[in-house]
Amino acid sequence: MTTEICDPMLPRPYRVLRVRHEIPDTFTLDLAPQDEGDIPSFATGQFNMLYVFGIGEIPISISGDPTRPEPLVHTIRAVGTVSGMMQKLKPADVIGVRGPFGSHWPIEQAEGKDMVIVAGGIGLAPLRSVIYQVLAQRDTYGKVVLIYGARTPEDILYRKECEHWQKQSHLDVSITVDRGTSSWRGSVGLVTKLIPRASFDPSNTIALVCGPEIMMRFSILELEKRGIPAEKIFLSMERNMKCAIGFCGHCQYSGSFVCKDGPVFSYRSVQDLLVKREI
């Protein structure tokens, strides 16, 4: 059964199938349409508007596998009223979903090339769908490097999956934390420190970056030092998205709207804006 939603402002009710507590304050919701219709296909990097009825609506990137779109998967950090309420959801609860919206990671450009994925904190969630898609067609790409920075070892998102990707999937996974603990045997230091050590061919590489904006700026500096040109670097921007279709103007970013023209932008297209405080 296929359900068509013509009005992009109209939320479609989805049932919570499962809630996974990933790390402190971060959780993953598996969702299915209450009408039992199909879940719209999505591209990596796109987001949905998730609506807790009577509370509010927030944009959340899809963190599931685009080659297996059911269930619909979102990883969310509880930082405010709406996400805080979402953390309390239980299986069978219902929320509204609009989407998917926005631009996607241009992984089609990475075919035959190396790919460097740089993520910080919750920024790994919008990139997990890229990793799933890459693993589904692993031979299509050259070296694939995941560089991930977290606050502490306890804050490493998808930790078991990261270990699995490293061991089983021909991904070069490097993780660092800002603050180590006595039991942590991995790297301690800023995520940017891992970029000079990573093994890839800068002349034939696509880089995807997602995390706090400051972290993205400094990571991109390191990627450029390695010789990756600005037009081969892509990042996911975060702004105050409300309508998700470019009408309301809340997420205006100079001449663009993050919800409609983004959230994924080429670094070339936004590099001058990233250092302007007024935008």
Add this chain to the structure above:
Amino acid sequence: MQTFEALLAEHPFFAGLEPQYLQGIAGFASHIHYDSEKYIFHEGEQAAHFYIIHKGKVALETFGAERGMMTIETIEAGEVLGWSWLFPPYRWHFAARVIEPTSAIVLDGAGLRARGEADHTFGYELVKRVAHIMTQRLQATRLQLLDLYSIRGGEGR
């Protein structure tokens, strides 16, 4: 087996250094290997050596009675360990504990300083390279102090 000169030339810290300087530095070099959990040096000890890490991983640590051991940073292959040998009072400010078996070239700090004093062109080149490392680590420390991943912005991603 590669000569010290060749090994130093391959290391990013010495990239592009004039061959005659590499030759001079090689005179102060010896190989060293540490197993996991060994301490290369402890806080407060005399800083007599400069370590060029070729393989492995070392944690820079400090200790507080109320917080126990804290890792400040890890130093890995392609990096250098220690700059306290270059500046008075030549004492280590932190401890260095081996996390993964580590192979390094160890350089005699007093010898390097004496050579730098005798040949200021060499000395300036050495200090520039150490200063570059210090700048990188200062910038990284500033960003770590911002605690980027805990910033509470708007909801959603």
